[in-house]
Amino acid sequence: MELIGQGIVQALGLLLSGDAEVWQITWLSLRISATATLVSLLVGVPLGTAMALTRFPGRGFVVSLINTGMGLPPVVVGLFVTIVLWRNGALGMLELLYTPAAMVLAQLVIAAPIVTGLTLAAMQQVPEKFRLQVLALGASRAQMVWTLLKEARLPMLAAVMAGFGAVISEVGASLMVGGNIKGSTRVLTTATVLETSKGNFDAAIALSLILLVLMFLVNWGLTWIQQGRRA
Amino acid sequence: MRNLLALIAVFVLAGPVWAQSTTVILSTTTSTQDSGLLDVLVPLFEKHTGMTVKTISVGTGQALALAARGEADVALVHAPSVERKYVEEGKMRNRRLVMYNDFVIIGPEDDPAKIKGVPKAVDALKRIAETRSRFVSRGDKSGTHVLELGLWKQAGVEPRGAWYIESGQGMGQTLGIANDRRAYTVTDRGTWLAFQKRISLPILVEKDKPLLNIYSVMEINPANGPRVNVAGGKAFADFMVAPQTQAVIKVFGIDKYGQPLFVPVAGKTDGDFQ
Numbered sequence: 001m002e003l004i005g006q007g008i009v010q011a012l013g014l015l016l017s018g019d020a021e022v023w024q025i026t027w028l029s030l031r032i033s034a035t036a037t038l039v040s041l042l043v044g045v046p047l048g049t050a051m052a053l054t055r056f057p058g059r060g061f062v063v064s065l066i067n068t069g070m071g072l073p074p075v076v077v078g079l080f081v082t083i084v085l086w087r088n089g090a091l092g093m094l095e096l097l098y099t100p101a102a103m104v105l106a107q108l109v110i111a112a113p114i115v116t117g118l119t120l121a122a123m124q125q126v127p128e129k130f131r132l133q134v135l136a137l138g139a140s141r142a143q144m145v146w147t148l149l150k151e152a153r154l155p156m157l158a159a160v161m162a163g164f165g166a167v168i169s170e171v172g173a174s175l176m177v178g179g180n181i182k183g184s185t186r187v188l189t190t191a192t193v194l195e196t197s198k199g200n201f202d203a204a205i206a207l208s209l210i211l212l213v214l215m216f217l218v219n220w221g222l223t224w225i226q227q228g229r230r231a
Numbered sequence: 232m233r234n235l236l237a238l239i240a241v242f243v244l245a246g247p248v249w250a251q252s253t254t255v256i257l258s259t260t261t262s263t264q265d266s267g268l269l270d271v272l273v274p275l276f277e278k279h280t281g282m283t284v285k286t287i288s289v290g291t292g293q294a295l296a297l298a299a300r301g302e303a304d305v306a307l308v309h310a311p312s313v314e315r316k317y318v319e320e321g322k323m324r325n326r327r328l329v330m331y332n333d334f335v336i337i338g339p340e341d342d343p344a345k346i347k348g349v350p351k352a353v354d355a356l357k358r359i360a361e362t363r364s365r366f367v368s369r370g371d372k373s374g375t376h377v378l379e380l381g382l383w384k385q386a387g388v389e390p391r392g393a394w395y396i397e398s399g400q401g402m403g404q405t406l407g408i409a410n411d412r413r414a415y416t417v418t419d420r421g422t423w424l425a426f427q428k429r430i431s432l433p434i435l436v437e438k439d440k441p442l443l444n445i446y447s448v449m450e451i452n453p454a455n456g457p458r459v460n461v462a463g464g465k466a467f468a469d470f471m472v473a474p475q476t477q478a479v480i481k482v483f484g485i486d487k488y489g490q491p492l493f494v495p496v497a498g499k500t501d502g503d504f505q
Binding site for chain 2: 093194
């Protein structure tokens with residue numbers, strides 16, 4: 001317990017003293033995971049919406065696949081993305097391995113199914129009658145989808161929070177595809193693993209606390225957007 | 232939605248850093264990284280050459296496997312027997328010794344296997360096996376694990392049973408497990424020193440020749456894969472054995488531990504340590 005106390009003190013010290021490396025790591029974590037989450041929205045929202053509004057043979061199977069993807073083990077994603085990005089791999093010519101871009105890619109693979117699955121669930125939960133009503137009022141198909149998205153705004157923001165929460169907190173994929181390189185691909189989670197393995201438990205605790213605070217602030221912001229206009 | 236697009240724009244503009252052709256990928260072991268040595272040496276190299284080093288710090292087994300696939304440009308590792316095999320196969324070339332430190336056998340104060348002061352590491356392991364005293368192994372094909380397995384082989388013991396615990400983790404975590412289970416383990420001296428605050432297992436056997444921990448640097452055969460940065464790899468290998476670098480290695484760790492963590496040995500060969 002004493003150790004956690006020391007960690008809190010050290011975390012405050014690191015942040016308040018403006019420790020350049022800690023700020024850089026924190027900013028990089030936020031940048032990588034936010035980018036991955038935002039891109040996963042671009043993929044997941046249209047895909048989830050399309051899945052919610054269409055019926056085709058084998059749809060149940062595809063939905064099951066998406067739902068399984070919501071629980072993709074980060075370490076498995078990390079392994080496969082690493083192999084694809086290897087110099088010998090399919091995308092080796094891009095020389096992306098051990099860069100922040102590679103981490104965004106891996107995190108995108110983790111977040112996209114979560115956003116897709118939750119979007120699908122959110123859109124399906126809007127009553128069928130509402131959809132028909134909007135169409136009956138003369139809305140075009142695009143207008144109908146837009147209205148549905150607005151209606152599903154609350155659960156959609158929950159999808160953003162879930163996706164972001166999954167990627168900012170994962171360590172396995174980031175460690176593998178990023179390599180935990182100082183000043184380049186070291187993020188809060190991988191730095192925590194490193195400090196633990198070095199035996200610097202107080203520094204590891206400090207980094208964990210910074211991660212928790214960061215997650216709280218982001219979710220606070222998102223919750224404010226989600227609940228704000230209703231309050 | 233418009234806010235969202237603006238946000239995306241911000242993050243894309245703040246954009247990912249793309250790999251540069253002046254990048255050298257160094258595959259190395261956790262001990263060089265965890266000891267903090269590379270945090271000192273890599274910036275020196277980058278300043279001298281203008282190249283960027285990407286340090287991938289994994290177990291020696293994985294470090295060599297990556298290099299053999301051409302996924303790295305230079306390797307800094309510590310498992311001489313395995314290294315020589317890769318050199319013979321032509322995967323690695325120009326193996327040069329860089330530095331050494333040593334392994335020690337640590338264990339619980341009450342020493343149930345009575346190994347304290349035994350001069351030969353092999354004899355100590357025999358006693359641990361005979362008394363079935365708990366022993367924690369890295370079990371991860373790291374340089375430390377390879378050395379430990381070599382010692383068991385010399386001792387004529389097949390380590391197996393409830394007393395033999397395989398952690399499958401780095402040295403730090405393994406020390407934690409050994410400490411918790413009051414078990415024996417083989418560790419490099421540097422990591423043991425770094426963990427003094429957290430563990431209470433004293434050194435019981437040390438300074439036996441087979442316990443030497445020798446680090447070498449090797450360049451990668453460009454035939455191993457596409458895009459191997461041969462010139463960059465060679466530059467880093469040359470840097471590791473250069474007199475100025477060796478001088479830095481010689482004093483590294485004194486400020487923190489009161490003793491240096493590594494002894495520089497550039498120019499020597501395996502024969503000097505037999």
